[in-house]
Amino acid sequence: xxxxxxxxxxxxxxxxxxxxxxxxxxxxxxxxxxxxxxxxQRLSAETMARVRRAADDLGYRANVTAKTLRTGRSxxxxxxxxxxxxxxxxxxxxxGALERLREAGLLLFTVDTQGDAEVEQRFLDDLxxxxxDGILYASMFTRRVEVPASARRVPLVLMNCEAxxxxxxxxxxxxEEQAGAAAAQLLLQAGHDRGIWFVGTxxxxxxxxxxxxxxxxxxxxxxxxGLRDALQDAGTDLAGEVAIDxxxxxxNGFAAAQRLLADGVVPRALVCxxxxxxxxxxxxxxxxxxxxxxxxxxxxxxxxxxxxxxDPALVSLRLPQVxxxxxxxxxxxxHGEARVERLRMPPTDGAxxxxxxD
Amino acid sequence: xxxxxxxxxxxxxxxxxxxxxxxxxxxxxxxxxxxxxxxxQRLSAETMARVRRAADDLGYRANVTAKTLRTGRSxxxxxxxxxxxxxxxxxxxxxGALERLREAGLLLFTVDTQGDAEVEQRFLDDLxxxxxDGILYASMFTRRVEVPASARRVPLVLMNCEAxxxxxxxxxxxxEEQAGAAAAQLLLQAGHDRGIWFVGTxxxxxxxxxxxxxxxxxxxxxxxxGLRDALQDAGTDLAGEVAIDxxxxxxNGFAAAQRLLADGVVPRALVCxxxxxxxxxxxxxxxxxxxxxxxxxxxxxxxxxxxxxxDPALVSLRLPQVxxxxxxxxxxxxHGEARVERLRMPPTDGAxxxxxxD
Numbered sequence: 252x253x254x255x256x257x258x259x260x261x262x263x264x265x266x267x268x269x270x271x272x273x274x275x276x277x278x279x280x281x282x283x284x285x286x287x288x289x290x291x292q293r294l295s296a297e298t299m300a301r302v303r304r305a306a307d308d309l310g311y312r313a314n315v316t317a318k319t320l321r322t323g324r325s326x327x328x329x330x331x332x333x334x335x336x337x338x339x340x341x342x343x344x345x346x347g348a349l350e351r352l353r354e355a356g357l358l359l360f361t362v363d364t365q366g367d368a369e370v371e372q373r374f375l376d377d378l379x380x381x382x383x384d385g386i387l388y389a390s391m392f393t394r395r396v397e398v399p400a401s402a403r404r405v406p407l408v409l410m411n412c413e414a415x416x417x418x419x420x421x422x423x424x425x426x427e428e429q430a431g432a433a434a435a436q437l438l439l440q441a442g443h444d445r446g447i448w449f450v451g452t453x454x455x456x457x458x459x460x461x462x463x464x465x466x467x468x469x470x471x472x473x474x475x476x477g478l479r480d481a482l483q484d485a486g487t488d489l490a491g492e493v494a495i496d497x498x499x500x501x502x503n504g505f506a507a508a509q510r511l512l513a514d515g516v517v518p519r520a521l522v523c524x525x526x527x528x529x530x531x532x533x534x535x536x537x538x539x540x541x542x543x544x545x546x547x548x549x550x551x552x553x554x555x556x557x558x559x560x561x562d563p564a565l566v567s568l569r570l571p572q573v574x575x576x577x578x579x580x581x582x583x584x585x586h587g588e589a590r591v592e593r594l595r596m597p598p599t600d601g602a603x604x605x606x607x608x609d
Numbered sequence: 610x611x612x613x614x615x616x617x618x619x620x621x622x623x624x625x626x627x628x629x630x631x632x633x634x635x636x637x638x639x640x641x642x643x644x645x646x647x648x649x650q651r652l653s654a655e656t657m658a659r660v661r662r663a664a665d666d667l668g669y670r671a672n673v674t675a676k677t678l679r680t681g682r683s684x685x686x687x688x689x690x691x692x693x694x695x696x697x698x699x700x701x702x703x704x705g706a707l708e709r710l711r712e713a714g715l716l717l718f719t720v721d722t723q724g725d726a727e728v729e730q731r732f733l734d735d736l737x738x739x740x741x742d743g744i745l746y747a748s749m750f751t752r753r754v755e756v757p758a759s760a761r762r763v764p765l766v767l768m769n770c771e772a773x774x775x776x777x778x779x780x781x782x783x784x785e786e787q788a789g790a791a792a793a794q795l796l797l798q799a800g801h802d803r804g805i806w807f808v809g810t811x812x813x814x815x816x817x818x819x820x821x822x823x824x825x826x827x828x829x830x831x832x833x834x835g836l837r838d839a840l841q842d843a844g845t846d847l848a849g850e851v852a853i854d855x856x857x858x859x860x861n862g863f864a865a866a867q868r869l870l871a872d873g874v875v876p877r878a879l880v881c882x883x884x885x886x887x888x889x890x891x892x893x894x895x896x897x898x899x900x901x902x903x904x905x906x907x908x909x910x911x912x913x914x915x916x917x918x919x920d921p922a923l924v925s926l927r928l929p930q931v932x933x934x935x936x937x938x939x940x941x942x943x944h945g946e947a948r949v950e951r952l953r954m955p956p957t958d959g960a961x962x963x964x965x966x967d
Contacts, residue, residue: 325735326735327735335694336693336694336695336700336703336719337694337700337701337703337704337707338700338701338704339697339698339700339701339913339914340697342694342695342696342697342700343695343696343697345694345695345721346695346696346721349695349721349723350723353723353728358720358728358731358732358735359720359721360718360719360720361694361718361719361720361721362716362717362718362719363703363704363707363717363719365704365707365708370711370716373716374716377683377684377685377716381739501917501918502917527914527918530918531918534920537920538920555697556697556885556914556915557914557915557918559859559860560859560885560888560889560915560918562892562895562896
């Protein structure tokens with residue numbers, strides 16, 4: 252990423268990067284690094300200072316953001332989310348975006364609105380007044396969002412959410428339906444063709460956890476659809492679905508599995524909506540004397556810290572958070588045609604799936 | 610928090626909040642809420658608009674930040690950290706600060722530098738140029754930091770870290786030494802007086818995990834000191850310390866416990882440097898046929914998601930992250946004498962401690 256967007260100097264002549272490089276006695280690319288604020292390249296402080304002095308002397312003004320974002324003004328991008336930076340569920344998206352933007356010499360501000368529309372509006376007004384170059388609008392879990400009109404006054408890409416009005420706004424989301432199908436295929440390949448239960452639907456009348464405003468996460472219907480379609484393609488179906496009480500956490504997974512076992516069901520495989528639920532399910536199975544994976548296979552979604560902490564480690568379809576962050580940042584930098592990109596959820600390297608015992 | 614810091618209008622007369630309230634036909638406090646951007650109070654959109662119109666008509670300009678921060682300029686505070694928002698270890702600090710500042714009508718921007726001094730400097734320059742009102746300077750884990758000079762150009766409070774030069778800069782940190790002593794007391798109260806091991810020291814020559822720049826966390830020496838002092842006060846001591854290989858995670862805890870057991874040691878109680886290490890230790894004990902807590906008691910530090918996911922749930926001295934965030938925000942709002950505050954680490958409600966078997 253080089254820049255020759257210098258403004259004309261007093262004489263009306265456009266100062267080029269090559270002239271700055273020549274005056275500073277460095278290569279053109281070194282001059283570009285020094286002036287474009289690229290942070291992944293190392294130049295000595297002395298070299299940086301020499302290039303900057305040469306640029307000042309010649310009246311060269313790099314405008315890196317004008318090349319990367321059409322409205323580039325300040326070299327900063329804002330990540331506006333509900334809960335991403337203030338909870339521990341989706342932080343790798345921040346990291347992915349941060350790293351990609353840093354490669355392009357841009358800084359990232361993160362703000363959490365905690366789902367309050369009024370706070371969000373204040374943030375957006377404030378950010379736009381501060382001439383940010385673009386907005387990454389993110390959700391802690393995958394859902395449809397109404398993007399506030401003011402967010403569209405600058406380049407905008409959605410992370411982990413989709414605009415209610417469809418692909419008019421660029422968006423990068425995990426491919427939840429593919430992940431559901433992958434969960435089915437992992438079990439089918441191990442020889443499972445019956446006694447497969449799903450854990451993690453909501454009770455009647457509920458659309459999500461209370462703490463998250465009961466925003467219906469897209470993960471649930473899409474994972475279920477991918478899972479059921481793939482099982483049906485193989486001539487089978489789920490044995491049933493187990494609802495949790497109020498949220499997708501360890502406690503709820505534990506209680507759901509205990510209810511299932513109390514009903515006299517001995518599942519051969521359980522597909523859990525996320526790792527926390529799967530940990531709770533695994534704890535309930537162990538207390539009932541059932542061993543994972545020899546008695547019951549477990550597969551889940553998320554692929555986070557909890558999947559690795561489980562013993563055995565969970566086979567989990569991983570939310571590609573770093574990749575979503577990076578890709579969303581790239582779409583923002585490219586500022587091309589609006590499009591929705593779905594990124595594959597790959598399985599983690601766990602040991603929670605085995606062939607059925609009988 | 611009310612504001613009468615209106616600037617003089619054209620006539621030189623200072624417009625008061627009471628006059629705005631009277632014109633809008635609302636109470637003084639409702640007018641204050643509407644104009645000060647207090648977000649925890651609800652007024653109808655119609656009332657908000659009427660108050661704002663009255664303020665505009667009279668030339669009243671609220672300046673809430675001037676009352677809360679002496680240099681108040683823009684109603685925003687920046688949380689500058691190494692990894693807090695882009696990893697999943699300390700996000701509750703962001704939440705605590707966010708909530709407290711929001712109560713005062715202030716917005717919070719969060720930026721992660723990933724420990725790069727050059728990125729940090731660019732952020733600080735940028736933030737200060739944008740007239741932020743104050744900085745919360747945070748670390749993912751408790752450590753000593755060199756605060757960049759430029760961060761001191763605005764009100765500054767450290768979160769989860771201490772300035773190398775001591776209490777000249779206000780700082781809110783967990784009381785790690787108290788937590789170490791509490792771990793000892795929990796075990797002593799259950800009847801443990803020997804066979805107590807500590808897991809989580811660094812191998813010779815190492816001062817921290819590679820991913821975290823090997824910044825020596827204060828947690829290790831302080832927790833160990835509190836632990837040993839309390840044991841010695843009770844006439845006993847640690848049976849020994851077990852070093853991990855490279856980081857405080859599940860894999861390292863597992864390997865450390867396996868080495869200890871392979872050496873023929875059957876511990877009666879293990880104090881683990883954090884929950885992740887304790888989970889790995891617990892997995893290794895289970896595989897060796899040892900049951901927590903009847904065969905071996907476990908106590909750890911952090912008190913996060915992993916402590917609750919463990920079966921049995923871990924008794925863990927909880928890092929008071931929300932409280933640190935809230936308190937640091939309060940010190941910033943008060944802008945009083947510099948001081949270092951240590952917040953107590955309370956034990957979680959776990960079931961991983963039992964009396965020794967023999």
